[in-house]
Amino acid sequence: MAAGKGGIGILAVVLVPVLVVMLSMWVLFFGGDSASACTVGSGTQINVDGIAADAAVGAYTHDQLVNAALIANAAVTLGLPAAAQTIGVQAAIGESTLRNLDYGDGAINPDGSVADSIGLFQQQSFWGSVAERMDPTSSASLFFARLPGVAGWESMDPSLTINAVQGNADPNYYTQFRADAVAIMTFLTGGSPAGAGGGGCAVSGDAKALAVNLVAAMGAGKLVLAEDRYAAEIRGVADGSASSICGIDVRILQVITIALNNFGQVGVSDLNRQCTGSIEGAGTESAHWINGGGHAVDFYSLNGHGLTGCDTDSMKLLSILDPLVPAGSRAGQAQCRTATYSHITQFQDTTNHLHFDVGFTDGPVANP
Incomplete structure (x- = not known):
């Protein structure tokens, strides 16, 4: 891989076993990325010839989708499970945007040599011959041949798994490409959309279990609370110490979990205002406050990415939530959106965040 993507060049071969141990310990203490439970894959060969010439998934067009299919098929040929297909595509997006490049970024390896990375996975010469590295199927096979050597890879954060195989410096580098990989595999396999419940992403209905997982996500840097007083609310639910005015609706814990299942990092700026004594905006009539808050x-x-309520990420999250949340759930920032929803009603709110609440409905969050 190219050192410009955090690569450590030739030393990767030596350091991979050490990285595997370190990353396994990271997962043991902090848990894997919840998105790892959202893998979409068929576990069978994809018909490459069936990809239409005008096919597109977001910015990824026909040739890139063909490369993704060839990567996925290489995993199947080697007898790897469906999860490997998505991981391989995620890795190649991060390395080459699924383009079979005959050049690298010219980065300098730790030994002073110039990286000679090429191909979908930006593999250097120690991976194989030029022909192998420039052939989509062969280069993917080189990647997948090392995957089983990563202990516990199927339960690890996908970015950490890829990092252990590729040997780049930043273990979280590939997280940003997860959603695209899932979307591409969903398209190629005809699977369910990425999201809560999609691809086996069932969300627990147990508040304490949800909160424990969210605390782990905070420790891993996946869930970021703008203020510690709100992080303390989640910790209180997790350890059972939350008072009657410091709890969090289980459905809100589920909504946050759904967000984590679909985005590499989630930032939260407000939860239970009654617990913190904050009276702002709608005051004591706010869903942040009413009925214990x-x-x-x-x-x-x-x-x-900062949110306005009408940005691409906000719109994506709302579209994921709408079929799952109970009718009468609400989203703020209506003034900057034209979209309509089946279950979500909308109201005007300041456009420096995305507000979501279930304070005025009794229905549950559904799992498909």
């Missing part, structure tokens, strides 16, 4: 969540960022 904690029936609303304000998201301020997704994947590190």
